[in-house]
Amino acid sequence: MVGITKANFEDVFPTVETAIRKAEFIALDAEFTGLQLNKQTKSTLFDTSEERYAKLRRTISNITICQIGVSAFVKDPDSENKYIAHTFNFYLYPPVFGPVDVRFTCQASSLRFLCKYNFDFNKFIYDGISYLNAEQEQQIQQYLDRKDLFQGVERDVDESAIQKLLSTVAEWMFGSETDKPLEIVKDDEDLLYTQDYILHSELRNRFPDIWTTIDKTKITIEKVGEERRTALEKEEVQSKEQQATLLKNSLVGFSRVFRLLTEAKKPILGHNMLMDLLLYYDKFHKYLPRSYKEFKSEIHKLFPVIIDTKHITNALRKPLEKTDLLKSTALGSLYEAFHSQKGQQYVIHTPSIALGPGxxxxxxAEFPHEAGFDSYMCGYVFLRIAHIETFRDVLSTEVVPCSFRRYLHSTNEYVNKINIIRANLNYLSIDGEDPVSERPDMLFVKSKKKSYKLEAGQIAQWFSPYGSVDISLKGPNSALVATSHFGCARDILKNFKRHEKIAVSKYSMWKHSPVVRNAVIAGTLLSGGLCAWVLWSSRKQSA
Known part of the structure; x- marks a missing residue:
């Protein structure tokens, strides 16, 4: 099912719920309005996991999700070796109600990227489904508790559209056909996207002898007497709690799907999903905590089993090198490789994967960077690679169709390990301590002459032919360089051994850090002074 908006969300929700509850696993993907807030939040090879989390947290508080894909992979009850991928593509848009009016940043390059893949911005803005995290929901509940649903409403609407509506009703009221209800089709976009409670409020307050009913497409106004109006109001008082619940449900919107996912506790998949996880947490659960450890603990409680297909394919790239299926670990390339005849038949009895209705x-055709299609590709790739990994060292005569539980057991060492790009470690661990960095030692660059001032751009130009590098200037004459792999560091050291302007060496904290060096000197002086004082004191006593 694709293109789910606020217009059909309620109708589709039961289908989504059923698919999630029946699924063996669920793959997710998100599209968002930016990748980094500013230069200070740019990813670098120097970043520790805590530093990367802090950078992402700042970015994520300022951007939003515009589309999210959910693919629930359900085992076909009529086949022992077939999965059906029920895929849903949701357009999302932040809520506007009372105290909640979200502000977010759009990064030009991100929007251009979405344009390249035909993203429908009209559906995002006009038809996007609302969502709330727990703090926002509490704000709205407090707002509803202290205000009558139809009185004193704070709003952001087109007042001219409201005035036009009131004028239409006034003409009808003073006409000759008030014995028949007036039906106004919501063909005006400003009316179509105005909350029903605002329309009720305006009409009933301005015209005390009418009654209003509103559905998705039209507003019906009926002229009633004072007694009938009073009776209807009494009846409505009894249903106001129900109305408030319906209103809140519409505002919570997609967060209801997120809560289904956290309740189901099914394995959650994504591809290169660190940023996605933080977005899901911040937009649908709670604002991201300052503490990286607290985030890890809480996301693990929400989703006990998380699988990042980027991490798995990176980890298996070398062991499965001979398969020729992992030349690239980009999601589209992986899907193309595993969707090929070779990818499907590399190990016999690979499960078949069918698409769900809609x-x-x-x-x-393929729809790269449509969140729904990307979530489907992610789940597809995982099933294929899990099957190959499960039977990698098994004779072909012993390969049999197997349960998803066995696939999960075979890939258990990759569970809860999330890929992290361009940092000082390759992945972070959701359910334990992060791994020790396997990146090469940093390089220390120093000017051979004090008159020569180092520039980060020049160093990057010199070093980048050997691999990815990041530079941190430590003064006019020195800099630290982080490299992406050992070959890059080795080649730089080798080729700049006799450079006329700079000296390059492996970084040593004891040798190259001014803070540590000064501390050592101070410690040496202090210990030397203490020894001299003890010697002088002992001589004085002996005298």
Whole structure:
């Protein structure tokens, strides 16, 4: 099912709930309005996991999700070796109600990227489904508790559209056909996207002898007497709690799907999903905590089993080198490789994967960077690679169709390990301590002459032919360089051994850090002074 908006969300929600509850696992993907807030939040090879989390936290508080894909992979009850991928593509838009009016940043390059893949911005802005995290929901509940639903409403609406509506009703009121209800079709976009409670409030307050009913497409106004109006109001008082609940449900919106996911405790998949996880947490659960450890602990409680297909394919790239299926670990390339005849038949009895209702067009064409299609590709790739990994060292005569539980057991060492790009470690661990960095030692660059001032751009130009590098200037004549792999560091050391302007060496904290060096000197002087004092004191006593 693709293109789910606020217009059909309620109708589709039961289908989504059923798919999630029946699924063996669920793959997720998100598209968002930016990747980094500013230069200070840019990823570098110097970043520790805590530093990267702090950078991402700042960015994520300022951007929003515009589309999210959910693919629930359900085992076909009529086949022992077949999965059906029920895929849903949701357009999201932040809520505007009372105290909640979200501000977010759009990064030009991110929007251009979405344009390249035909993202529908009209559906995002006009038809996006609302969502709330726990703090926002509490704000709205407090707002509803202290205000009458139809009185004194704070709002952000087109007042001219409201005035036009009131004028239409006034003409009808003073006309000759008030014995028949007036029906006003919500063909004006400003009316279509105005909350029903605002329309009720305006009409009933301005015209004390009418009654209003509103559905998705029209507003119906009926002229009633004073007694009938009073009776209807009494009846409505009894249903106001129900109305408030319906209103709140519409505002909570997609967060209801997120809560289904956290309740189901099914394995959650994503591809290169660190930023996605932080976004899900911040937008649908709670604002991200300052503490990186607290985030890890809480996300693990929400989703006990998280699988990042980027991490798995990176880890298996060398062991499965001969398969020729992991030349690239980009999601689109992986899907193409595993969707090929070779990818499907590399190990016999690989499970078949069918598309659920409403996704038949995925058979005719690919839709990269549509969140729904990306979530489907992620789940597809995982099933294929899990099957290969499960039977990697098994004779072909012993390969059999197997349960998802066995696939999960075979890939258990990769569970809860999330890929981290361009940092001083390759992945972070959600359910334990992060791994020790396996990146090469940093390099220390120093000017051979004090008159020569180092520039980060010049160093990057010199070093980048050997691999990815990041530079941190430590003064006019020195800099630290982080490299992406050992070959890069080795080649730089080798090729700049006799450079006329700079000296390059492996970084040593004891040798190159001014803070540590000064501390050592101070410690040496202090210990030397203490020894001299003890010697002088002992001589004085002996005299």
């Amino acid at each position: 996704c038949e067009h995925y058979l005719e």
